[in-house]
Amino acid sequence: MTDTLEFEPTAYHIKKSNEGPALDIADFNLWYGEKQALFDNNLEIQKGQVTALIGPSGCGKSTLLRCLNRMNDLVDDLRIEGRITVDGFDIYGRGVDVIALRKRMGMVFQKPNPFAMSIYDNITYPLRVDGVSKKSILDETVERALQQSALWNEVKDRLNDSALGLSGGQQQRLCIARAVASDPEVLLMDEPCSALDPIATARIEELIEELKGTYSIVMVTHSMAQAARVSDNTAFMYLGRLIEYGETDTIFTNPRKSRTNDYVTGRFG
Ligand SMILES: Nc1ncnc2c1ncn2[C@@H]1O[C@H](COP(=O)(O)OP(=O)(O)OP(=O)(O)O)[C@@H](O)[C@H]1O
Ligand SMILES: [Mg+2]
Structure with a gap:
């Protein structure tokens, strides 16, 4: 394993599915005010697969995830450079209907957030x-x-x-039901199990397994074990940079970068 160029552009070593990328993040940079939080991110999210975003707290996982459905638009003083395309369509292009975009990119948050209404109305809302x-x-x-x-x-x-x-785990599955009700293409999940007990977590992991294929799933997780169990591909981020991206087995057993190895083996983070 060598770290010749610490922050070289991400090398791809992913077997592409025939259907091409669901999402293409290209030369993507982001600033909160003066502070740069994402640096030259390049990443192709494969269709119908589960992609895990991992890395230490504050490395930019949620920031990147929120860019994929333009949730960050609500943040003041935010600036971006670069492109994110869905099926070749630039989501930051002029005249994009952000509400329609968010329906194509369903989002599930860390804490289950059902609306204070009936189960039926949550989904039909x-x-x-x-x-x-x-x-x-x-x-x-x-x-x-x-x-x-x-x-x-x-x-x-x-x-x-x-x-x-409903119980916490049921509430989170309801939030997933609400996200799939509009039949999106991509499901974005930011630590979807971190508020759940192990049994509820296992249910959600099984569910992710069932939903992939129908939907492309991008999931932020702090659990190495979960990323290893659930994802096909893993992207390791550090200080706003995408250090390494590849098939999950490779990232966990034979990463190219020593920093990735240190993180996945629990030496830091
Ligand atoms: N709304 C905001 N305004 C200013 N800075 C922000 C904002 N949101 C995040 N940041 C900063 O951007 C960086 C990346 O934060 P982000 O929340 O994306 O990290 P993360 O990898 O999701 O961390 P965690 O694992 O703790 O959830 C951090 O330095 C954070 O303080
Ligand atoms: Mg986060």
Whole structure:
């Protein structure tokens, strides 16, 4: 393992799926005010696969994830350079409909955040905002999304109960159901299991396994074990730079950079 060029542009050693990248991040830089938080990030997210973003606290994982559906637009004094494209389409291009973009890029957060309304309404809310009112469509969407999030059997008899009465793990699966209700292309997950117990975590990991293929998944995680179990590809970030990106097995067993090795073996971070 050599570290000849500490911050050389990311080398790709990923077997590409025939369908090409779901997302292409190219020469991407980001500043919060004067402070640069992302430096020359280059990353192709593969379609239908799970990509884990790992790295020590403050390295920019959430910042990069939030750029993928323009959640960072809400931050004052933020500046970006570079491109992020979805199927060749520049998401920071002029005239982009950010609301429509966020539907293509469903997001699940660290802490389950169901709305204070019924289970049914949580899932149909985004459709209703879009003006969908036909009951058969809403019913079908609720059943499909809850089946996809492995929650249907647990809640099918209590769809009108408050979502806040669900357990933490069920709430997180409901948030995943809400994200898949609008049938996105990509699911962005920022430490989706960190507020959950081991059993609820295992359910979410199984779910991620089932959902990949249908959706391309980008997941931030602090758990090396989780990244190793769940992801196909792993990107290791350090101080805002993408140090190494590759197939998860390679990153964990035979990384090219010594810094990656130190992190995945728990020597720092
Ligand atoms: N809204 C903001 N305004 C200013 N600086 C920010 C903002 N959000 C994040 N930062 C800074 O950008 C850097 C990257 O933060 P980010 O939250 O992306 O890291 P992270 O890798 O997700 O960390 P963690 O693992 O702790 O969640 C940090 O130095 C952080 O302090
Ligand atoms: Mg974070």
